[in-house]
Amino acid sequence: MSTDRAAIHPRKMPVQRRSMAAVDAIYEASARILEESGLAALNTNLAAERAGVSVGSLYQYFPSKEAILAGLLHRKRQELLADMRRVAADHRALSLETVVERLLNAALRHYLERPVLSRTLEYAEAYLPLDQETAQLKAEIGGEIAKVLADRDIANATLAARDIVGMARGMMDASSQAGDSDASALITRIKAAVLGYLDRMRG
Amino acid sequence: MSTDRAAIHPRKMPVQRRSMAAVDAIYEASARILEESGLAALNTNLAAERAGVSVGSLYQYFPSKEAILAGLLHRKRQELLADMRRVAADHRALSLETVVERLLNAALRHYLERPVLSRTLEYAEAYLPLDQETAQLKAEIGGEIAKVLADRDIANATLAARDIVGMARGMMDASSQAGDSDASALITRIKAAVLGYLDRMRG
DNA sequence: GTCTATATTTTGATAGAC
DNA sequence: GTCTATCAAAATATAGAC
Numbered sequence: 001m002s003t004d005r006a007a008i009h010p011r012k013m014p015v016q017r018r019s020m021a022a023v024d025a026i027y028e029a030s031a032r033i034l035e036e037s038g039l040a041a042l043n044t045n046l047a048a049e050r051a052g053v054s055v056g057s058l059y060q061y062f063p064s065k066e067a068i069l070a071g072l073l074h075r076k077r078q079e080l081l082a083d084m085r086r087v088a089a090d091h092r093a094l095s096l097e098t099v100v101e102r103l104l105n106a107a108l109r110h111y112l113e114r115p116v117l118s119r120t121l122e123y124a125e126a127y128l129p130l131d132q133e134t135a136q137l138k139a140e141i142g143g144e145i146a147k148v149l150a151d152r153d154i155a156n157a158t159l160a161a162r163d164i165v166g167m168a169r170g171m172m173d174a175s176s177q178a179g180d181s182d183a184s185a186l187i188t189r190i191k192a193a194v195l196g197y198l199d200r201m202r203g
Numbered sequence: 204m205s206t207d208r209a210a211i212h213p214r215k216m217p218v219q220r221r222s223m224a225a226v227d228a229i230y231e232a233s234a235r236i237l238e239e240s241g242l243a244a245l246n247t248n249l250a251a252e253r254a255g256v257s258v259g260s261l262y263q264y265f266p267s268k269e270a271i272l273a274g275l276l277h278r279k280r281q282e283l284l285a286d287m288r289r290v291a292a293d294h295r296a297l298s299l300e301t302v303v304e305r306l307l308n309a310a311l312r313h314y315l316e317r318p319v320l321s322r323t324l325e326y327a328e329a330y331l332p333l334d335q336e337t338a339q340l341k342a343e344i345g346g347e348i349a350k351v352l353a354d355r356d357i358a359n360a361t362l363a364a365r366d367i368v369g370m371a372r373g374m375m376d377a378s379s380q381a382g383d384s385d386a387s388a389l390i391t392r393i394k395a396a397v398l399g400y401l402d403r404m405r406g
Numbered sequence: 407g408t409c410t411a412t413a414t415t416t417t418g419a420t421a422g423a424c
Numbered sequence: 425g426t427c428t429a430t431c432a433a434a435a436t437a438t439a440g441a442c
Contacts, residue, residue, distance in 0.1 A: 022408090038330030039242060043435055054409045059437065116329075123326040126319075126380065127241025159392075162377050167396050170373020174365050177329065189362075189404070193370050196399015201392070225426090246417055257427045262419065 007063035008070050008131055023061050025051035027075070030068045035116045039124060042068070070131045073121045077137035080110045084144045091148050099148055100194055104187055107168060112183055115176035122169075141165070154202060164194050210266035211273045211334055226264050228254040230278070233271045238319045242327060245271070273334045276324045280340035283313045287347045294351050302351055303397055307390055310371060315386055318379035325372075344368075357405060367397050 010023075029050035033042050044065050048058040062068050083106040091099045111118050125134070142161045150157035168190050175186050213226075232254035236245050247268050251261040265271050286309040294302045314321050328337070345364045353360035371393050378389050 039326075040330065044437080045435065055437080056410080056439090057408055060407075064436085119326070119329065123242075123322070126322065127243065162381060163374055163392055163396070166373040166375075166377030167370035168373070170369040170371070170376070171366050172369075173373070174369030178365060189366055189400070192403035193366070193396050193400040196401075196403045197392070197396040198399075200395035200399045247419080248417065258419080259421090259428080260426050263425075266419095268418080 008066050008129055010062055010067055010071050022051070022053050022057055025053060026058055026061065026068065027072055031072060031114070031117050034072075034120045035114065039120055044068075066128055069121065069124045069128060070134060072117075073125055073128075074131065074134045074137070076110070076118070076121060077134055077141070080107070081137055081141050081144070083110065084141055088144045088148055092151065096152050096198070097191075097195060100198075101187070101191060103145060103148070104168060104190055104194070107165075108172065108183060108187060108190075111169075111172050112176070115172070119173055119176075149198075154198060156201075160198070160201065163197065167193050167197070211269050211332055213265055213270055213274050225254070225256050225260055228256060229261055229264065229271065230275055234275060234317070234320050237275075237323045238317065242323055247271075269331060272324065272327045272331060273337060275320075276328055276331075277334065277337045277340070279313070279321070279324060280337055280344070283310070284340055284344050284347070286313065287344055291347045291351055295354065299355050299401070300394075300398060303401075304390070304394060306348060306351070307371060307393055307397070311375065311386060311390060311393075314372075314375050315379070318375065322376055322379075352401075357401060359404075363401070363404065366400065370396050370400070 026047055029052075030042060030047045033046060033050065042065055044058055044062075045055055047065070047068065048055045051058070062071070084103065087099075087102045087106050094102070142158070142165060145164060146157040146161040149160050154160055171186070171190050171193065180186065229250055233245060233250045236249060236253065245268055247261055247265075248258055250268070250271065251258040254261070265274070287306065290302075290305045290309050297305075345361070345368060348367060349360040349364040352363050357363055374389070374393050374396065383389065
């Protein structure tokens, strides 16, 4: 019997205590595999084994390995969005420079926690049949930034937000791949790029 | 018999006319597979079929699918480096702004030719057992930019070059993923980020 | 709910004929 | 040099016992 390879969404929400532990273990095991060996190395058997559950159990929660990836990405996005909202909440009281710095701090904190995992999930998204809900989260993260920019009368806030997210991400990737570990110096440099960009686009 | 999965380098240089055509066809077919379906979809059987050659022939030139990826990346890098050198050659006669613009034009031209392929190969590099020679090419590309910056008395030219490559790449990725196709507007915005960054890092 | 065992499919790689 | 045929290994997914 041919199985549905396109299934992406977690099979069901685990409500029992035990089930949640299994799902968490699968996520964490998968994350480690991705970090250690990349996308190509992730498979359901290995993920189950490393999570300390059987493949059968894994398939009870995830219809495919893509579903695991989608779930991981979704989680990460939710966490970042929550943090972004927190930072953007009272932004009107602050200078542009301070807001930018706080937003970058939030983004960096998430990214630097697990840079390789972040990179891998970001790439996976590009070829993964896109999960509507997760795409929405991405848009909302951009939206939070655009809102801050629009309030400062920056033209084309949506485009600018996309540019800023892109440049920050690119610099974080380059830095982490080069093995650079000085986070505060990195923030300073990203801030230079972001504020320099905004200056020049405004002037 | 267990085969050597770690082999990366193309098996041999094709010297005959016919062989070169086969190798080219394999590269092009692989590139299309990567663009259409991502890294996970690339396999030797499919690449051979789409290239119009048999798997046996493919294995005559490539010891593994990783070798195909490594070869594709190596080619792309060589092309970009050649272009960068051309641009950087007479840079002393030009303003910083003009040099930056020319370098970005070169990078963009290469990237926008096949953005999805570029992204995929870049990601592949991260988990691919790194090909010494290709890593060297990457360093040389950064080196060309660093040289230009150092000549303008920009401190920490190597670090700045890495940042600039990263931010440009991140913005190109974001733009192409969003489906934006206005290349000249994109150049203008990347220039704003790069020059703004340099200004602030200098001042 | 979870596990073991297993079928099915896909992929990697080679042997041997032409 | 190239192809066909095929093997071996790995990965997906499920059935059925507990």
